[in-house]
Amino acid sequence: MLATLCDILDCTPADLIATSAQNLPARRAAGEANRTARHYRGPRTPSVSSAFRHLAPDAAPAEQGGEGTAGRSQTSQTKQEITQAGAFLTWLADRGRTIEHCQQADLDAWHTEKLATRRRAQTFLRWCMRTSRMSRLLLPPQVVHQDQAPLHQHRRLAILRRALNDDSLPLRARVAAALVLLYAQPVTRVVRLTVDDVLDDGATVAVRLGDPPSPLPEPVTDLVRAYIQSRQLLPYASSRSSQWLFPGRQPGQPMNPVSLQVHLREIGVPPQRGRTSAIRQLVLQAPAAVIAKALGYHDKTTTRLVTKAGGTWARYASGDHTR
Structure with a gap:
């Protein structure tokens, strides 16, 4: 299990153990990355490994008796982003594509259903575009529901x-x-x-x-x-x-x-x-x-x-x- 996690996070066992010992939110997110990896059925390209490393929380060492600067809300958000990143990669693999060959039609289809949940993958997708791991494509705007006007x-x-x-x-x-x-x-x-x-x-x-x-x-x-x-x-x-x-x-x-x-x-x-x-x-x-x-x-x-x-x-x- 440790070897699998190190492969996904692109780090050494010593780095992972040190990070886990210092920071509880990072350890929780790492566990989520490990679970997501076990369910991932697509090809393990370099983009996949670096993606999970990118999504790991950037948290300072925990203070005595606390959880560090990454609080529970940040940990929860990170876990959701990791889960949806893995779900997107699996979904894309089922369509016969890797992240490098993702097309606009794929992104549109991904966001068609369960938009509120699947939007969490956009952190990963933006990073892939920014680092040239996939083509620059259009994503739905962050604010999707114009939910402010009261109902009659x-x-x-x-x-x-x-x-x-x-x-x-x-x-x-x-x-x-x-x-x-x-x-x-x-x-x-x-x-x-x-x-x-x-x-x-x-x-x-x-x-x-x-x-x-x-x-x-x-x-x-x-x-x-x-x-x-x-x-x-x-x-x-x-x-x-x-x-x-x-x-x-x-x-x-x-x-x-x-x-x-x-x-x-x-x-x-x-x-x-x-x-x-x-x-x-x-x-x-x-x-x-x-x-x-x-x-x-x-x-x-x-x-x-x-x-x-x-x-x-x-x-x-x-x-x-x-x-």
């Missing part, structure tokens, strides 16, 4: 209704969709929720998004209860130490927000547009300060939104109004 409220409610009622959809994605479309939660915050943030007293269910916890309407209550029960059957959530509501595949880690976005889009939920539509509707129904506190938003954000929408709560002052 009728459309948001129709998508929400389908997520709540369509039992053919994955349960995890349906629960996430409810949190995005009802409570305007960004996926980066959704993946940080834990099972302890779901408060179930047997009669009602609430989720701790801010202060106070937000009660769930009955259809969402049933969905969340069913999901928490089924969640225990996931192999990567079986450990008692995994308290994430949306556990990731790495032990003790939450789901990657990019992965959750992909799952939401696969069931027809645009995360950013749906969230924007939800928060704009909510600030028209209650004071911005109240919404901000309950849903974990900054009060300036909700105040700005209600002012733009021309809501009647624009001049509401937070505080105790019972005196």
